Amino acid sequence: MQSNDLKRQEVARVIRTDIQSGTLKLGSRLPGENSLAKRFSVSRGTIRAALEELAQEQLISTQGGVGSFVSFDGHNLDTATGWASALASSGVQMETDILRLECIVDPDLAAQVGTESMSFLAVDRVRHVVDGRAVSLERSRVPATGSIVDAPKAGLVGGSLSATMRQAGLVASRGEQWVAVAPLAATEALILQREVGEMFIHSTRLSFDPEGRFVEKVVSWLDPERFRLHVKFGA
Amino acid sequence: MQSNDLKRQEVARVIRTDIQSGTLKLGSRLPGENSLAKRFSVSRGTIRAALEELAQEQLISTQGGVGSFVSFDGHNLDTATGWASALASSGVQMETDILRLECIVDPDLAAQVGTESMSFLAVDRVRHVVDGRAVSLERSRVPATGSIVDAPKAGLVGGSLSATMRQAGLVASRGEQWVAVAPLAATEALILQREVGEMFIHSTRLSFDPEGRFVEKVVSWLDPERFRLHVKFGA
DNA sequence: CAAAAAAGCTTGACTGTACAGGTTCAGTAC
């Protein structure tokens, strides 16, 4: 069977369309897995695979013993338009494109960083040089508290995420960072317009405030030709 | 069923340990899924779930119709403790060759780190796995004070530079590190027996003691397939 | 000897079933 016409992908495609068209509204519960299995005439395992796909896209989130819920309607999730406008307006040195700026619900992240609220501000940005070559992809997740929740409507303060965070009282004092050199996956390669498998710097950074509260998680892919990492450690 | 004692996680844990202990070597092929299912007395689906977990950790990669292969042995490079001890405590068979162990005079370095004395202990080391493939080149420079000057004659304390430094009262409390991905130059490529231009992790680390005195400078070239960086920052 | 065919592996996708354990809610007892 081809990678194009997998049943799980077909199921995911239909549900994704239902979400984006508004048939399935934000926050509403999806039919149960058994019900979906009957409706699509596939096994429950295939339904679960499709739901997992949608969960990875953060369109839905699943709660054990309860059901799956639409966690985002995906209207502003179109990276294609963001990329197109970026190419059109490219003219000077280095530019930053905001691919995504919205509030999401992410139970997994909440569990990982230990926050009660599952709401986060998601900011995905791509940097590229004048010739159009993308050099970095950064995905930030910030707790959706205080004035942070206004960011999707009002935009970033001065176009800066750190300024927006500072205004909302989110200040990192310590954290951890993991850095590796890894081949680009298909998704990142598509966004960065690079070859799949090209070696990029892969970094994950978790930041916390002095009270140990989660401040920011940044997963980034960086062109090794353009980026250097610099860390200071110790007191 | 708890999230702690899932069969898939137990299987993944065992395989992960085999990889990190060196029982399963980098690049080697894992037994087939059916074979693993028999060995662990679980279904093939559970094996596939475990392998998927390991694949997400980028410890293995799976090739359709062929098998799964160890793509990384998961040793992290700890900048705080020094990666030498980090590697030593791991089970992978790794040998260290000391290329150089002598006192030198380096006015440039003295100016850079602000020491009166221009004498330093130079320690150049290469690490390689048992099959002979070199994976790292590390050039350390330590101020030639106290018992450090005896190192060229007496050797390193317990074969460890950090132990030698500790005995001489050289303890790092803070510092800076720069990390880049860069092509190997001719000199390094020759030493590491790699191709000139092969992309390696290039790291420079400067360490100082609590009084701000210079403790160590380490310039290292690391195989990106084998090393990852992990940094904790802040208080 | 070399090229083609076949056999025997492997992973990938899917099915249908089973049971454990959590959530919800109606019904019942107090």
Next chain:
DNA sequence: GTACTGAACCTGTACAGTCAAGCTTTTTTG
């Protein structure tokens, strides 16, 4: 009204089997 009980849901995990498709090695054929 409140608290408990239990049925009816739900998802999470695991199992055993099927079929398709790809890779490798062996065998057969020319």
